[in-house]
Amino acid sequence: MRIKICGITRLDQGQAIASLGATALGFICVPASPRYISPDQIRAITSHLPDRVDRIGVFANATFEQIWETFHQAKLTGVQLHGDESPLFCDRLRQELPHGELIKAIRVKNPQSLSLADSFIPHVDALLLDAYHGQQLGGTGLTIDWQSLGEFRPAIPWFLAGGLNPDNIINALSCLHPDGIDLSSGVERSPGDKDMAKVAQLFENTRFAITPD
Numbered sequence: 001m002r003i004k005i006c007g008i009t010r011l012d013q014g015q016a017i018a019s020l021g022a023t024a025l026g027f028i029c030v031p032a033s034p035r036y037i038s039p040d041q042i043r044a045i046t047s048h049l050p051d052r053v054d055r056i057g058v059f060a061n062a063t064f065e066q067i068w069e070t071f072h073q074a075k076l077t078g079v080q081l082h083g084d085e086s087p088l089f090c091d092r093l094r095q096e097l098p099h100g101e102l103i104k105a106i107r108v109k110n111p112q113s114l115s116l117a118d119s120f121i122p123h124v125d126a127l128l129l130d131a132y133h134g135q136q137l138g139g140t141g142l143t144i145d146w147q148s149l150g151e152f153r154p155a156i157p158w159f160l161a162g163g164l165n166p167d168n169i170i171n172a173l174s175c176l177h178p179d180g181i182d183l184s185s186g187v188e189r190s191p192g193d194k195d196m197a198k199v200a201q202l203f204e205n206t207r208f209a210i211t212p213d
Ligand SMILES: O=C(O)c1ccccc1N[C@@H]1O[C@H](COP(=O)(O)O)[C@@H](O)[C@H]1O
Pocket: 006, 007, 026, 028, 030, 033, 034, 035, 058, 059, 060, 082, 128, 130, 137, 138, 139, 140, 141, 142, 161, 162, 163, 164, 182, 183, 184, 185, 186
């Protein structure tokens, strides 16, 4: 199972989280977010990470040019689209960033949200399900009703996100079997500042779900 820790803003924390076993780190490229980090600041972190760790930029309704430039400038390996991007937009990104992993986030509001997720399957590499919030796009700490995802088995890998933390992760993974999990606010002291004790606890509590290389 992949473990992505999102909202990284500090090199020391990024490196420590990679050492604990994160398979991916996420960087928030959404200017309105309190976890925003500039492309140059991301690069200062990504340049000092082990190659095995994926570096994912999180965007929401950004232009193609903004994503393309940030991807290269920040030395990212993937892009997470967390806004209202269309399948057509995903196709274009995939064409122009052929080596980048493309993850489409869907904010789950109702059963139709899962049909929307399915409609992206031919256009992206992975899906990510996050909780819906009326005003905020992500990093809300809200959880999805996991029971409502019982039938969700897309034909491509998917991440479970939304309000996950060291305390609820065992319960979440007893209900669902995602290919990956993604956490942000559940393992931080304040936006962008990770709580390393909580991150360590998370890895301890998910050890049962991690298959050795
Ligand atoms: O974290 C943010 O500030 C953010 C802003 C805009 C879009 C996405 C954002 N974060 C993503 O939200 C989910 C869930 O976060 P949480 O665990 O509930 O705090 C995660 O995928 C982040 O990448």
